[in-house]
Amino acid sequence: MSDYRIKGETGEWEVVIGLEVHAQVTSNAKLFSGAATAFGAEPNTQVSLVDAAMPGMLPVPNRECIRQAVRTGMAIEAEINKWSRFDRKNYFYADLPQGYQISQLYHPLVGEGSLTIEEDEKAGIPEPKRIGIERIHVEQDAGKLMHDQHPTMSYVDLNRSGVALMEIVSRPDMRSPAEAGAYVRKLRSILRYVGSCDGNMEEGSMRADVNVSVRKPGDEFGTRTETKNVNSVRFVMAVIEGEAKRQVELIESGGTVVQETRLYDPDRNETRSMRSKEDAHDYRYFPDPDLLPLELDDAFLAECRESLPELPDAKRARYLAAGISAYNADVLTAEVESALWFDTLLETGAKPAAAANWVSSELFGALNRLGKGFEDCPVTPAQAGELLGLVADGTISGTIAKTVFEKMLESGDAAGVIVERDGLKQTSDTGAIEAEIAKILTANADKVEQYKGGKEALFGFFVGQTMKAMQGKANPQVVNELLKKALG
Amino acid sequence: MTELTNLKVAEIRDGHRAGDFSAVEVAEAFNANVAGAKALNAFIVETPEHAIAAAKTADADRAAGTLKPLSGVPIGMKDLFATNGVQTTAASHMLEGFVPRYESTVSAKLWDAGCGMLGKLNLDQFAMGSSNETSYFGNVISPWKRNDGGNAALAPGGSSGGSSSAIAARLCPAATGTDTGGSIRQPAAFVGISGIKPTYGRCSRWGIVAFASSLDQAGPMARDVKDCAIMLENMAGFDPKDATSLNMAVPNWEAALSSDLKGKKVGIPREYRLEGIDPEIDAMWDAGIAMLKDAGAEVVEISLPHTKYALPTYYIIAPAEASSNLARYDGVRYGLRDLPQGAGLQDMYAATRADGFGPEVKRRIMIGTYVLSAGFYDAYYTQAQKVRTLIARDFEQAFASCDVILAPTAPSAAFGLGEKTADPLSMYLNDVFAVPASLAGLPAMSVPAALNREGLPLGLQIIGKAFDEQGVLNAGLAIEERAGFNARADKWW
Numbered sequence: 001m002s003d004y005r006i007k008g009e010t011g012e013w014e015v016v017i018g019l020e021v022h023a024q025v026t027s028n029a030k031l032f033s034g035a036a037t038a039f040g041a042e043p044n045t046q047v048s049l050v051d052a053a054m055p056g057m058l059p060v061p062n063r064e065c066i067r068q069a070v071r072t073g074m075a076i077e078a079e080i081n082k083w084s085r086f087d088r089k090n091y092f093y094a095d096l097p098q099g100y101q102i103s104q105l106y107h108p109l110v111g112e113g114s115l116t117i118e119e120d121e122k123a124g125i126p127e128p129k130r131i132g133i134e135r136i137h138v139e140q141d142a143g144k145l146m147h148d149q150h151p152t153m154s155y156v157d158l159n160r161s162g163v164a165l166m167e168i169v170s171r172p173d174m175r176s177p178a179e180a181g182a183y184v185r186k187l188r189s190i191l192r193y194v195g196s197c198d199g200n201m202e203e204g205s206m207r208a209d210v211n212v213s214v215r216k217p218g219d220e221f222g223t224r225t226e227t228k229n230v231n232s233v234r235f236v237m238a239v240i241e242g243e244a245k246r247q248v249e250l251i252e253s254g255g256t257v258v259q260e261t262r263l264y265d266p267d268r269n270e271t272r273s274m275r276s277k278e279d280a281h282d283y284r285y286f287p288d289p290d291l292l293p294l295e296l297d298d299a300f301l302a303e304c305r306e307s308l309p310e311l312p313d314a315k316r317a318r319y320l321a322a323g324i325s326a327y328n329a330d331v332l333t334a335e336v337e338s339a340l341w342f343d344t345l346l347e348t349g350a351k352p353a354a355a356a357n358w359v360s361s362e363l364f365g366a367l368n369r370l371g372k373g374f375e376d377c378p379v380t381p382a383q384a385g386e387l388l389g390l391v392a393d394g395t396i397s398g399t400i401a402k403t404v405f406e407k408m409l410e411s412g413d414a415a416g417v418i419v420e421r422d423g424l425k426q427t428s429d430t431g432a433i434e435a436e437i438a439k440i441l442t443a444n445a446d447k448v449e450q451y452k453g454g455k456e457a458l459f460g461f462f463v464g465q466t467m468k469a470m471q472g473k474a475n476p477q478v479v480n481e482l483l484k485k486a487l488g
Numbered sequence: 489m490t491e492l493t494n495l496k497v498a499e500i501r502d503g504h505r506a507g508d509f510s511a512v513e514v515a516e517a518f519n520a521n522v523a524g525a526k527a528l529n530a531f532i533v534e535t536p537e538h539a540i541a542a543a544k545t546a547d548a549d550r551a552a553g554t555l556k557p558l559s560g561v562p563i564g565m566k567d568l569f570a571t572n573g574v575q576t577t578a579a580s581h582m583l584e585g586f587v588p589r590y591e592s593t594v595s596a597k598l599w600d601a602g603c604g605m606l607g608k609l610n611l612d613q614f615a616m617g618s619s620n621e622t623s624y625f626g627n628v629i630s631p632w633k634r635n636d637g638g639n640a641a642l643a644p645g646g647s648s649g650g651s652s653s654a655i656a657a658r659l660c661p662a663a664t665g666t667d668t669g670g671s672i673r674q675p676a677a678f679v680g681i682s683g684i685k686p687t688y689g690r691c692s693r694w695g696i697v698a699f700a701s702s703l704d705q706a707g708p709m710a711r712d713v714k715d716c717a718i719m720l721e722n723m724a725g726f727d728p729k730d731a732t733s734l735n736m737a738v739p740n741w742e743a744a745l746s747s748d749l750k751g752k753k754v755g756i757p758r759e760y761r762l763e764g765i766d767p768e769i770d771a772m773w774d775a776g777i778a779m780l781k782d783a784g785a786e787v788v789e790i791s792l793p794h795t796k797y798a799l800p801t802y803y804i805i806a807p808a809e810a811s812s813n814l815a816r817y818d819g820v821r822y823g824l825r826d827l828p829q830g831a832g833l834q835d836m837y838a839a840t841r842a843d844g845f846g847p848e849v850k851r852r853i854m855i856g857t858y859v860l861s862a863g864f865y866d867a868y869y870t871q872a873q874k875v876r877t878l879i880a881r882d883f884e885q886a887f888a889s890c891d892v893i894l895a896p897t898a899p900s901a902a903f904g905l906g907e908k909t910a911d912p913l914s915m916y917l918n919d920v921f922a923v924p925a926s927l928a929g930l931p932a933m934s935v936p937a938a939l940n941r942e943g944l945p946l947g948l949q950i951i952g953k954a955f956d957e958q959g960v961l962n963a964g965l966a967i968e969e970r971a972g973f974n975a976r977a978d979k980w981w
Contacts, residue, residue, distance in 0.1 A: 055822075
């Protein structure tokens, strides 16, 4: 249970949140036309006769878009409706060439499902929480108005017109901005694993309508507002915080929350009313007579299921079972690219726990520094496997491994080559180590006295001095043993 | 030599093939008739050069031995079909001057088959009407006159009134039509020609300006059954660009034509015997029954119990779909744009649509908007869909005991222009016999059967099972052979 509360003058308020996430389906072609869908293309270059709603043009469903939505539904363990239908949502706007959006109101493609957000003590999520997903339906995106092209007229760019969207509608199961943030991140992660949406919120591939209401804990749901088209996790959380606070203040000052659509202004971090329920359009939904009901056969569903990759939850469980820490498992599974990279590393025979530590500290650190990601990672999993293998079999120490890794990044050479060339193999030659220890103990007689007098923390100092004298190449275990013996 | 414009499609095709005349001669003859018939107002755009170009190709193909199925046959194209480079208006001010850069599937198939285009035929605006009086470009006039010595201008039927008038007046041997609730059959009946609406999905709707998507179906209109079969073979076929297109092979209807109906059962729906109908219509119907018996068919009485709900159902579903289909005409991207001084987007919509649509189109958009609106949807649209299912089931059950159904095409002969425009309901009643087959998506055709006492043609309608155009055409042929209808309008234009 989340204990996130808004403190008002009349007591504590609980926030109830539901999200409608619009995710652009990854597909080369639009939902009902053959037009391409490249982001950032010149205005009106990705438009077919169908998208521009020329007279007599007809929509034909794009199988790949349907397939991606079905696979997404399967990934959230939802019911897939073998019979669904497209409806028209009628309204006039200059970015909507047909005068209606083809959507699915009455019979969506995907029914009830869910996802689980992980525990995150720091964020106030004390235990994993299941968030219900009511449905996923498939619909067309609209075009875009451009108001900055002409002093008195608006221009229309229809590149997005007809692009396939999945609308993923959650249950009102979230109770804090952190839960909503975790939900969006988890959903994004699943979509990216499945490959049905690139999850790129900056480019508008994923955006959320945020439904917020407040209530005294235990009361009935309050009246909700819906803030449209919020395009980052941070903004989703900001909208919830701000909107919940606004509603509490409104109610406590004697007002009532009206059901309305609001817009978020990220620059001022506030929402403002767009239209109230009274002004709401009558969308006159009815089944699209240009399209037959969508009927899915078992073979199609089986193909969709078989094509699903291992999903974040399963992967995380597998990592935990292999002895990887929960923190590392979360970090590694959050993004599909890192998880796939790591899985390839494991295939080289790398020890899971050690490999996970190395990736989450050394590799992530290096990538951050270089401004790169796993998709353009400068070392391959095979190269990293070789490096970790050298540590595991005692050829080099962990400390030397860092140096070797740096050299790998600089030169692109293999770890083994670098170790050979630069003489970085660690030594277990007890004679050489003992000789250095003797010198160090002599030079630090005072500290030896203190150690023998009970200041055992100084042991680390002797280890450090010995390693330094050995230029880091001494086997740490051997150094430990020999030092203990020498210090008696 | 026979006057070329008296030839039918099959005669032109075969005569051209045999070298009796050149395609250019045929095209020139029809072009001349078109040019001389302005008084009928059957064409919105004349395209003599298109007809001549296709004819030249046809003549060259004949010389090269590469004739196509309809080489040398010039036709008329209803102005609801998008034609690449030729103005396409749906007879509306909204699309006046609109020149598509694409070709409808049906017209493309006809050009591929060797046809030439004489012009774009007038129609009721957006195919909404039964008399061709709603056209923005003026009403079409039927070549027929009553034999009462008066000179009243008669309706050619609608919405494919340009097609019917042009064929009856020998301006073209055949034309395309579209039928949403009788728009091929009723005009065919009014002017004494044949027309078939195939099973829903036979002809692609791609590139046809939409009226009511779940009902719209293209089909041919021509002077006899055989010509309809030939034309339909070259119009029909699966089109992946239309999601409602039938993925079935197109039968060789012409080759399988047979008026021998032995072993066939013809159903006579008792609900089509309307109270107070013109006795001449019933008499013609009875004569038709006798003709089919003579052709060897057994006649059985059937019941289509939900018939009386068909018209109201149609006038909910068709306007509902139209109200949405016509939303794209908003002045933003093509067609008419009325942008009053200082106008915003909403003002532009209002001005454009007020100016661009005629009164009947507006009436149907308003009806459609109303029946789909919150609070009324279930009472009207949902209910109408249920009734539509019942009407389709009526036919299914009836076809358990018969192969085709025989009925009148329309409840009257052609009426005078202006006689029904003041009363939309009486106009809508014209389609009372046509609408049920449309709602059920069934193939249905009209063939001329007789002249009434005013000397005007009357048509008989044959309704068939889904996909059984052959059964419809064969029964139509049996009537055609026995009715011996060869009357034609005296030229006055």
